[in-house]
Amino acid sequence: MNNSISEVRNRDFIRVKRNKKEGQIRCVTTSITFKDKDTKQMVMYVPSLELSAYGDTTENAKKMLEFQVNEFLLHLLKMPNKAQKITLLDLGWTQGKFAHKEYSNSYVDVAGTLTDFNIEDGTPIHVEQQELVAA
Numbered sequence: 001m002n003n004s005i006s007e008v009r010n011r012d013f014i015r016v017k018r019n020k021k022e023g024q025i026r027c028v029t030t031s032i033t034f035k036d037k038d039t040k041q042m043v044m045y046v047p048s049l050e051l052s053a054y055g056d057t058t059e060n061a062k063k064m065l066e067f068q069v070n071e072f073l074l075h076l077l078k079m080p081n082k083a084q085k086i087t088l089l090d091l092g093w094t095q096g097k098f099a100h101k102e103y104s105n106s107y108v109d110v111a112g113t114l115t116d117f118n119i120e121d122g123t124p125i126h127v128e129q130q131e132l133v134a135a
Contacts, residue, residue, distance in 0.1 A: 002077070012048050012129075014093065014103045016084070024074045024135040030066060031130055033058055043117065046130075050091060058126075066132065073134035109114040 015026045032045045041054040042061040049072060053064035076084055085095060093103040119125070 012086065012104065016102075017105065018077075018081075022135065023077045024133060025077050026131070026133045027069065027073055028131045029069070030131055031128055032128040033061065033128070034117065035120040037120040038116045046118070048093070066130070069130075069132050070134050073132065077134060089124070 007030065012029050013027070016023045017026075027047050029046045033048070034043055034045075035041070036043050036054065039054070041053060042056075042058045043052060043054045044061045044065045045052040046065065046069065049069065051065065053061050053063035053065055053068055076087060079087065087094070088103050095096050096102040096104065
């Protein structure tokens with residue numbers, strides 16, 4: 001793994017905007033894509049949210065992951081502020097000191113995280129950032 005992975009991971013964040021009638025969550029996370037050894041499915045994993053998705057193709061896995069992340073963010077948005085904070089802290093997010101509605105997630109060892117998965121030998125591992133907004 002190269003240094004660019006840690007640089008990308010350091011930019012993961014969640015921003016929560018709420019008023020009495022509505023709310024919005026903007027999320028930028030890093031996903032890791034690889035091929036499962038047994039199922040031959042493409043897997044996309046977001047370590048900072050502990051969410052994964054799969055599909056016959058990378059595009060199908062990405063659609064499934066976007067759906068799952070969106071559902072998670074909508075669920076998070078419906079939570080009371082205290083429960084929302086606890087959920088994010090449990091996932092390893094840190095609340096901003098001055099911007100209390102902003103959370104960041106520090107670097108996760110991508111190679112270490114991937115040791116828990118059944119990755120097909122020789123499969124290229126792709127790391128990218130995704131931005132999603134749920135309202």
